[in-house]
Amino acid sequence: MTDPQTKPLRVALAGLGTVGAGVIRLLKDNGTLVADRAGRPIQIVSVCARDRSLDRGVDLSGFVWEDDMTQMAERGDVDVVVELVGGSDGPALTLARNAIAAGKGLVTANKAMIAHHGLELAEAAEGRGCALKFEAAVAGGIPVIKGLREGAAANAIERIYGILNGTANYILSTMEASGADFSDTLADAQRLGYAEADPAFDVEGTDAAHKLAILAAIAFGGKVDFDAVACEGISRVRAADIAQADALGYVIRLIGMADVDEVDGAEPALLQEVKPCLVPKGHPLAHVTGATNAVVAEGNYSGRLLFQGAGAGDGPTASAVVADLIDIARGEVGAPFSVPASQLKPMARAETGGRTGQTYIRFTVTDRPGVLAEITAAMRDADVSIESLIQQGRANNGGEVLVAMVTHDGPERCVARAVELLRDSDSLTAPPLVMKIIRD
């Protein structure tokens, strides 16, 4: 008789892109070690993808090929479904729902699906007593969900923030090193395979926002609320901004950040933002270059924790997927969002601009007398106190010049008001770029 504790964990794998092939390779290369650590073998029994004929560089002959992906959940010989198909809805979501309804564990790398439907899936999984795990959905190979959900579980999290998109970070840190502008750097990144042909998802912040919404739910015990993420990408960041930040002691990073306002008598209000920010050179996130991801969690007892590593790629993502499978094989199920889904609180949305801090503001203006007076008057009228102001020498494109300033510590809403006061000004050739300065 086989001890059920040592029976293989049987896996159906849906989606055979680079990550799916990575999972197959990993379980082949590290299979013995994985079985030793999991206490039993982890065995793929069935696979499925759109195109059966494609050569993926891995041997599929040992697995049952399933033509209808959504049927994988029905297989009696499967304990866990791994969903690597992608897309927030459609076949991925159908498969996820079916798998949980059939009482199977579900492991997914699908950040869009979890950001949009994570609460529904967690409720269903908890109702059925089966596992729902998505370590690979946030920050690739970095065990940050585990770090938050378990490692930092004893803490009230005061703030969580980090570099959540490798493409955007690659572009910003390359601009930093080369002095080139955004569009040239993006084109290079596309040629080198660091950016997609349609880069909007990465450079406009949507991908980071998916990850942030998931992290925020775990950190603050709120229902996942992707629509509440205020999102701004990096396409308006210029080489001149990076040079200016450098001169002031900062680098520019696309930062996803969440924290909570706790005001007596009011319900807690969650702020979630993905925006380019100025990061002091002494801060650990300032040293994160290339496609690397990094997440900082500030706990009321742990202090500042940093988790850093490869945020994407077949190897790191497969590492996270199989870590989830090992947890399941070890019998560690638990609530996907740390507290039971039914206890996740609806969170009010914190007022954007409700924070205080220093801000970098860059104006592009026509080079004519009185422009500086107009800008500084708006700052005065909005109660924004200026720490430093630099007007850059005349540019060569039709008399446009840059005016960059750093404010003293003050309410962000005052900065927003100043920008609003200048909205209809003829002097500005484009809307100002406003970036928060992260505290050291």
Add this chain to the structure above:
Amino acid sequence: MTDPQTKPLRVALAGLGTVGAGVIRLLKDNGTLVADRAGRPIQIVSVCARDRSLDRGVDLSGFVWEDDMTQMAERGDVDVVVELVGGSDGPALTLARNAIAAGKGLVTANKAMIAHHGLELAEAAEGRGCALKFEAAVAGGIPVIKGLREGAAANAIERIYGILNGTANYILSTMEASGADFSDTLADAQRLGYAEADPAFDVEGTDAAHKLAILAAIAFGGKVDFDAVACEGISRVRAADIAQADALGYVIRLIGMADVDEVDGAEPALLQEVKPCLVPKGHPLAHVTGATNAVVAEGNYSGRLLFQGAGAGDGPTASAVVADLIDIARGEVGAPFSVPASQLKPMARAETGGRTGQTYIRFTVTDRPGVLAEITAAMRDADVSIESLIQQGRANNGGEVLVAMVTHDGPERCVARAVELLRDSDSLTAPPLVMKIIRD
């Protein structure tokens, strides 16, 4: 009838120093949140320490005071014993053995005890089916044991290394910032409370070696072998070495490092070293200053993972202790060293000097003709190829000068041979300081 799943996890707390008081404070401040995440309350029922009359700044009136610590394990109203007494043997070990023998979970921050007796305790705990957890024993509040044991569980770990002692890192990074020498900086650190009156345990590397031996066992699946750690402290590092390293693009850090030689046909050989090393300024560990700890794990699929945070202090350490308690409350027991203790392999000791790489060597010599020729001849005779060599201007202490060099990539054993050749030289006023250069 109470659901056993929601019954409190009842804790006996032995040791009421700063960490013990921190655990009491944490469970008071974050108790509701901890109960929500753990699925049930975590409740201290009994406490014990040497001196009952001491004011620890926390209210002990709700707990049963136990005079005989080793009796805590016998209490029928306790599920888990938290051992914060310290010391590798003595009462701490007796308590740990008793607790496990009585079928209770054990949570400890005691790195010395785990480094020396972890294997015995793990075997006992696994035999009884009870939990043994020691996240707080390594790198304070950073969930690096969880990160390795679970987060990176799908990987063959190729190398694990990091900054494992906050005091040593505080001293080195302060020397770096101030240009002061070791002894003055140590004295300052002692005055500020960053170093103990007897600093040997921290600055000579023993504390880091305890932590390294624990990490290495988990990473490589070997029996904990503290005695095999080659250990060298930072007391011989001079301000001149730091200045020299800086000019060459490096900082100096006390690094604990472990990796494994896998040679066909031979049993795997584990190298464990705690030594001051040169770290390239572009490496994430170069930016770790002050009392912060950081651990890098290089997995064959995950790539380089970095875990960073506060390596000591009551808050961070209490955070790790309570994270372990939450795991236990959630029913997550598991093998303490990732694989069952009975499967941990005895590891051969890798030959010190069996690695290749670049090395920094600093000689203190008497300032007379022919010294450089003598040193460079020894290098030549030992097959050490020199990349750069700097002789520093005459010092004011009796004609002693420093000669620093960086070798080309080559076997470390050749460097050791060169140093051996120079051992009886009258020209050297002290043994050379040899430091490995970490690859970027």
